[in-house]
Amino acid sequence: MNWFYWSLLAALFAGITAVLAKAGTSGIDPNLATAIRTTVVLVLAWGIVFATGMPAWGSLSGSAILFLTLSGLATGASWLCYFQALSVGQASSVAPVDKLSVVFAIALAAIFLGEKLAWQHWVGGVLIVAGAALIAWR
Structure with missing residues (x-):
């Protein structure tokens, strides 16, 4: 599959995520909801890495680690804001603005x-x- 089909799948899963996240944030703190979601993503991502064979850690450059760390921080900030928005707004409005x-x-x-x-x-x-x-x- 090329980039376009992977992008379509990402969009599909993002849409599903919005609906499931809105249902999951009902009555709970959005920061707790973000932490639960992040834990699931963490376990899934490492599971895929181990299941597909451990890549060579030596191929990671300092700049790659820096940019991936900054990307992770930006992702965390995005998810915290997203879950806060979902806790007070409708998924059908929050997701398009996101x-x-x-x-x-x-x-x-x-x-x-x-x-x-x-x-x-x-x-x-x-x-x-x-x-x-x-x-x-x-």
């Missing part, structure tokens, strides 16, 4: 990674912002 992350990713990839943006990036980004604003505005 997907503004796509627009931020496009902009940050251009700024920090030097990725070239085509007109499709601009139009798609505007449509995502418009869609999130339309859903959030009620």
